[in-house]
Amino acid sequence: MATQSPIPVNPQLTAVALAYRNQNLIQDLVLPRVDAHDEFFWHKHQKDAAFSVPDTKLGRKSEANEVEFTATRMDDSTQDYGLKDKVPLSDMRKAEGTNIDPLATATENLTRLVTLDRERRVAGMVFNAANYATGNKVVLSGTSQWSDYSNSNPLSAILTKMDGMIMRPNALTIGQAVWTILRQHPKIVEAVKGTGAGSDAQGMISREQLAALLEIDNIYVGQAFINGAKKGQAMTLSRTWGKHCALIYQEPVSSTANATTFGFTAQSGDGLRVRSWFDEKVGSDGAEVVQVVDTVKEVITADDLGYFFENAVA
Numbered sequence: 001m002a003t004q005s006p007i008p009v010n011p012q013l014t015a016v017a018l019a020y021r022n023q024n025l026i027q028d029l030v031l032p033r034v035d036a037h038d039e040f041f042w043h044k045h046q047k048d049a050a051f052s053v054p055d056t057k058l059g060r061k062s063e064a065n066e067v068e069f070t071a072t073r074m075d076d077s078t079q080d081y082g083l084k085d086k087v088p089l090s091d092m093r094k095a096e097g098t099n100i101d102p103l104a105t106a107t108e109n110l111t112r113l114v115t116l117d118r119e120r121r122v123a124g125m126v127f128n129a130a131n132y133a134t135g136n137k138v139v140l141s142g143t144s145q146w147s148d149y150s151n152s153n154p155l156s157a158i159l160t161k162m163d164g165m166i167m168r169p170n171a172l173t174i175g176q177a178v179w180t181i182l183r184q185h186p187k188i189v190e191a192v193k194g195t196g197a198g199s200d201a202q203g204m205i206s207r208e209q210l211a212a213l214l215e216i217d218n219i220y221v222g223q224a225f226i227n228g229a230k231k232g233q234a235m236t237l238s239r240t241w242g243k244h245c246a247l248i249y250q251e252p253v254s255s256t257a258n259a260t261t262f263g264f265t266a267q268s269g270d271g272l273r274v275r276s277w278f279d280e281k282v283g284s285d286g287a288e289v290v291q292v293v294d295t296v297k298e299v300i301t302a303d304d305l306g307y308f309f310e311n312a313v314a
Contacts, residue, residue, distance in 0.1 A: 013107045013274035026220040027122040030173050031298050034253045036266035038078055042256045043071035078268045082293035083110045089285040110292040119224050119240050127244045133304040140311050147181050147313040155188050161307045167249045171218045175241035179221045181313045245309040262305040269295040
């Protein structure tokens with residue numbers, strides 16, 4: 001749980017962190033941030049209340065039937081995630097008169113790692129079959145995988161599952177490997193371009209074209225890499241978002257207490273921020289310590305507002 005720190009936020013370096021956060025990551029698109037307190041709650045609604053229609057007929061002097069909407073309160077709290085770096089004063093002196101800002105550089109590097117860790121967490125939640133309702137997930141294999149251009153039909157598969165969901169999804173989240181396959185799939189290329197070549201259709205489509213074809217608002221493509229090797233071992237890069245696909249329903253959330261959406265991220269303490277202080281014990285002249293902190297909690301609020309295709313491509 002986040003606590004108030006006696007060390008003030010550095011607004012200049014926080015601006016650097018916020019600017020650098022806008023790299024090609026999709027965490028804040030898939031599970032958008034919502035301002036919250038350190039301790040917050042959200043409601044898990046009973047979906048039958050929204051779809052079961054009582055008798056609404058009224059007699060001339062009769063009273064209307066009374067209904068009650070119930071929900072389960074889920075208590076939660078945010079968590080601090082952060083890293084720090086020490087920049088010796090000797091390094092700062094060497095940078096004087098150059099276009100190098102050691103503190104800004106340290107902030108950028110720390111922000112990159114903190115936000116990459118959040119990307120990993122979000123991908124791990126959204127691409128986790130356990131976070132979807134029974135019947136809202138499938139594991140593809142063999143000829144059903146969309147990388148089999150001859151036998152698979154991803155367009156039909158996606159549209160069929162969209163029609164079966166209790167609230168029609170308006171966003172598609174996929175890993176880069178899946179997007180590379182989908183945008184070249186002959187059945188999708190033919191559906192968009194109408195070349196007449198059928199299963200022999202060649203070419204590529206854009207995200208906007210696929211979104212229009214599926215009648216959804218957004219397509220989020222996870223492109224980030226992460227090093228899976230332990231410290232000291234040779235680097236082994238892999239895609240953070242893997243080879244999966246998720247259909248989700250999203251709507252803007254102004255309060256964690258009222259969220260009808262697949263998921264969101266509660267943030268407190270202004271979310272991503274930078275603190276700095278002087279440590280005289282470092283080196284011969286001391287050092288400026290830069291610490292990047294993100295205070296958040298990722299939450300899946302409605303497991304039936306998403307559909308998960310695991311191993312969408314080989």
